[in-house]
Amino acid sequence: MEFRLMWGGRPYAIDHITTNLMAGRLDAHVGRHVHPVFHVMYVLEGNGVFTVGDTSSAVGPGMLYIIHPNEPHQFHFGTDGPLTNLECTFLLRDTHGEPAAVNLFDMMEESRSIRIGGAVRTAPLSVPHRFRPMLAEGYRRILDLYDVPPLKSHFAVTVAELLAKIETIVAAVAQPERVPNTAEETVERAKMFLQSNRHRPVTLREAAQSVHVTPNYLCRLFKEHAGETPMGYLQSARLREAAHLLAFTDLPVYTIAEKLGYEEPSYFARLFRRMYGESPQSYRKRSLLHG
Template sequence: MYLREYAIVNMTRNLVEETGGGTHPFHEILYIFEGSASLQWMGRDYLFTSPALFLLPPNTPHLLTKHSGTCLFSYIELDMQNTSEFPAIEQISRWNALQCDKNPEQPELAPIYQVAANLLGSLQPNNPYKAIAADILLLDTQKLLMLVNCFLQVQQPSSDMPSGSRFPRDQAEGQERIHNIMRFMESNYREPLTVNRLAAQAHLEVSYFIRSFHKIAGRTPLQYLHDLRLNTASSLLSSTKMPILEISDAVGFQSIHYFSRLFKQRYGVSPSLWRTKKEQEALIP
């Protein structure tokens, strides 16, 4: 994920309604600090007062129209680079609808709006850490998305849950389940593990399990398993004389050809050549 564009916009007092928006192939976070306005998005008009936070998927036209003397808002455009940190469209629709009908008895919203309000604070000219302001902004953006995702998971209506699936009651429980599965994989990487088996082990619905695992581990369950196996294989190649076929079997690969292909993708050379290079490096005084 990286930041494409970000700014604070102050719609000045004007007798004519001011508008802003458009469409672009990037995800966007829109936060309204002050004023009342309406947002046209996905065939619906969202009428709201500040504070309000809208999430906009790529290629979805949107138009913001102010209805008060002033309207102060910020926006951040993101290239998510195929990550799963941004909520899915169904969740986004639920979240955006909430902005028009916020419940003041929901204290969970306050920290989310606070993080959103402070997002661009790192860009102020007097910031002593302005040299790393963009990096701080990116971390704060990830924090904001984590908070929104957590809120949506906790608030998810039971009717949205697939039959027979299970979801954790809160973020801490979800993280504990994923960490337990990671430890299970580290102990059982030699076995023929599948995503379905791992999700069942975690008592989670498969797609939810994959998204949650990626958020915590930074990679999919299969990528994490491959990393465990390839790291172990490289250790065996450099510290033992085991044949490559035995190493492939020992770390859990069902096919030496698949093992060799993944190994070359990771290290740039075949397992046999990698072992030879390491042996030669060990002889250099």
């Protein structure tokens, strides 16, 4: 069954074209052009000058460009040192299989019930630092699928996950951040921080600082509203990610453990068995049989 993205109450099929890590581009030019696909580019390092529509901007690390179908654009990569970026190209198709003439910002406004102003729509997004690991991980999930011959729908699912991450970022940029003023909001914001940083060692103090409370108070709020500790939530998020990687990639178990911050594969395997009732290897075999 084909995966469909539900946005604004309407289903769209995602036709993934390509996702790439483009490294070390120095003084490289791409002339002004258009194409009938979405093009989402995230700059990891370096600099350059990008023009999208009628807006030219100096490029730097952490900048995100959302280019819509048939929107003119041109690039000058690496104006003063090499530029490295991630890019994902895809189509959204309607129920008739035709390319959908939709605007992602309009869809995000409808989804979030917010207003995304012209400054956000026409300029590149400077991704807040707290979201940068989450965004890069969204691209990496797609790139990991190239390691195996997956079903086409697997690419669609991971592109949808990347779009969800981008929607979170756009909403945060469109609505200036404020200190959480309810317990539920504090817990949800802390969950977002833990999810975004689950691929590196994270401390309870860091999670508490991200929502402007003390570690002890955050633990109490988590217990009351999530039924577990912040670190327990982080561990569950990591193991869910591990299950995804086991099912949809052929990365070795030790590599998956390392990617998720576990130094000892044997410790990771024990935790995985405790949550899923079987070893990582058994889970992978069962996923392949039922894939």
